[in-house]
Structure formats: C-alpha cells, structure tokens
Amino acid sequence: MKLFFNGLLPIGTALFLLFTSCSKEATTEIIPPHEVAVKDTVFTMNNNADKTKILELVNAARANGCNCGGEKMAPVGPVIWNTRLEQAAYLHAQEMQDSGYFSHTGATGTNAGQRITNVGYKWAAYGENLALGNLSEEQVVAGWLNSPTHCQVIMAARYREMGVALIGNFWAQEFAEPK
Numbered sequence: 001m002k003l004f005f006n007g008l009l010p011i012g013t014a015l016f017l018l019f020t021s022c023s024k025e026a027t028t029e030i031i032p033p034h035e036v037a038v039k040d041t042v043f044t045m046n047n048n049a050d051k052t053k054i055l056e057l058v059n060a061a062r063a064n065g066c067n068c069g070g071e072k073m074a075p076v077g078p079v080i081w082n083t084r085l086e087q088a089a090y091l092h093a094q095e096m097q098d099s100g101y102f103s104h105t106g107a108t109g110t111n112a113g114q115r116i117t118n119v120g121y122k123w124a125a126y127g128e129n130l131a132l133g134n135l136s137e138e139q140v141v142a143g144w145l146n147s148p149t150h151c152q153v154i155m156a157a158r159y160r161e162m163g164v165a166l167i168g169n170f171w172a173q174e175f176a177e178p179k
Helices: 002-021 051-064 083-099 112-118 137-145 148-155
Strands: 066-068 071-073 123-132 161-167 170-178
Touching: 051 137, 051 148, 051 161, 066 148, 071 148, 083 112, 083 161, 083 170, 112 123, 112 170, 123 137, 123 148, 137 148, 148 170
Parallel strands: none
Antiparallel strands: 066 071, 123 170, 161 170
C-alpha cells in the first residue's frame, strides 16, 4: 500500500499543479514600450535647416562674445556639427510637429539628455534650444541670442558639438560636451 501511495503522490501533485495553475481570468496583453531611436538605427533625415549657415551663425556669436540678458559672455571656441545631435534634434522636432506640442519635455516624458542618449551619443553635458515659427536661420539664431537662457546655451564654453533640425516650423538645437 505504501508503494501504491508513493507512486501516486508525484502524479497527484502534478495534476494538482496543472489544474490550479490554470486561471479562468483573462490574460493581460503585454505591449512593448514606444520604440525609440538607438545608436544603430538607420533612417533618413529630411532636415530643412541649412547646417552650414546655422553653424556659421552660432560660431560667429561664440567667437565675438555677446550680452545674454545683461550678462556679458566672453568669446568661446567654436562648436562642430555632430550628426547624432542632429538626429536627436530631428526626432524631437518631428515628434513635436506630429504630436502638435511645443516643449522641452517629449510626448513620453523624455528630456533632451535622454533623447541625446537614445541616439547613441555619450555626453558629459548638454543643452537644448527650441523655436517655433516660419523663420530663417538668421532669424532663429537672432531670436535665441535675444533670449537670455537660449543665449547662455549657445555661449556655454563647455559645449563643443551641435546639431540642429527644422521640421515644418519646429526648430530643435542640441549642444553637448562629449564624455
């Protein structure tokens, strides 16, 4: 008899687990999070900003120094164009246009640092300027330089790289110091 129960115990336990582990409740569908760009993502940017012109304008301001809302900013070194920063700017400008909002906070709560990281850029510091309107490169840079906080971003000596994008009327400018 003992042998009979010993043989049934594993079978009984297996059946108990089988029937008690099945639930009659509906299963929950798992939806993956919103897809973000990563460093190996390949996409074509239809960036309407004149990269050469905007880099020239920003570097001219940096070379001359300027007054940012009453604070005298000494001349600083030039920035160079960085395609990853351009990608971060492009994706944010595109998202703002597509979603109909204008903010440094992305639709999913991201900030500029997270967006820059998402395109594979390793930063030690970053800054972001935004603008909205049917503006030329000269007008958008002049507008940023006339705003104390935007001007300070442009004039920050630690930033060595920049990328800008224009999608529709949405401008995004990303600065960073690489790690």
